[in-house]
Amino acid sequence: MREIIFDTETTGLKPEDGERVIEIGAVEFINRMPSGRNFHRYINPAGRKVDPGAFAVHGISNEQLADKPTFAEIADEFLEFIDDANLVAHNAPFDINFLNHEFARLNHPPIAPERVVDTLDIARRKHPMAQNSLDRLCERYGIDNKHRTLHGALLDAQLLAEVYIELLGGRQVSLELTVETGPEPENVLPVEELSGITLQRPAPLSPRLTEDDRAAHRKFTETLGSEAIWGRYS
DSSP: OEEEEEEEEESSSOGGGTOOEEEEEEEEEETTEEEEEEEEEEOBOTTOOOOHHHHHHHOOOHHHHTTSOBHHHHHHHHHHHHTTOEEEETTHHHHHHHHHHHHHHTTOOOOOGGGEEEHHHHHHHHSTTSOOSHHHHHHHTTOOOTTOSSOOHHHHHHHHHHHHHHHTTSGGGGGSSSSOOOOOOTTOOOGGGOTTOOOOOSSOOOOOOOHHHHHHHHHHHHTTOTTOGGGGGO
C-alpha cells in the first residue's frame, strides 16, 4: 500500500479569491513505513503576493519565491510523485481545495475525494474533547517538534507522518503489511473462536528443571502447609 503524507503553504486562505500554493512537501509511505522518498518544491505564485497574515505563519516571502518555478512547471513532477497513491493531510480539505484550484488552471482533473485521508478528522474522532492541531498531537504522542518555529510544508509533512502512525495505533501497525504472505491455510479458526480452547504442542518441550530444582521446590512447598495449592501438583 502506497500513501503520500503531504502539506502545502499558500499565499492566503481562499483559492476562490485567487490565492496560490507556494510550497509543497510530501513524504512517501509504503505499507505504513517511510520509503525515504520525499518531494519538496517552493513555487512562484505567478504575480500573487503573499498575504502578511500568511507570511506570519510560514515566513515565506515574495522575494524568496521570485526565482522559483510556477505550479504549471512542477505539476507533472508532482503528479508523477503522487501517482495513484492515497493522499494524507491534516485538515485535508484545505490543501486539496488549493491543489484542485491549481489543477483546474491547467485543465487537469481534480483529486478524487476517495483518495484523501484527513488526519484532523481521525484525531477529532479519537480525541473528541482535545485540541488536535499538529503541534498538540506532537505533544500528545511525544514527537519532537521543538524545531517547528514556523510552518513549513516538508517539515510539517514529516511530523504528520509520525502523528499518522500514532493515530492508527502506534508503531505496531507497521508490522501488518511489511511481509507478503501466501494464501490463508484452510480450516483455521479465527481468533475470536479460540477462546476457551487449550492449545497443545505436537511434541512437548524438554523440561528445563533439574532434579535438584524439583527437590528444592518440594522442600519449600512443605513449609506452606497441607492446604497449599502447590500440594495438588507435587
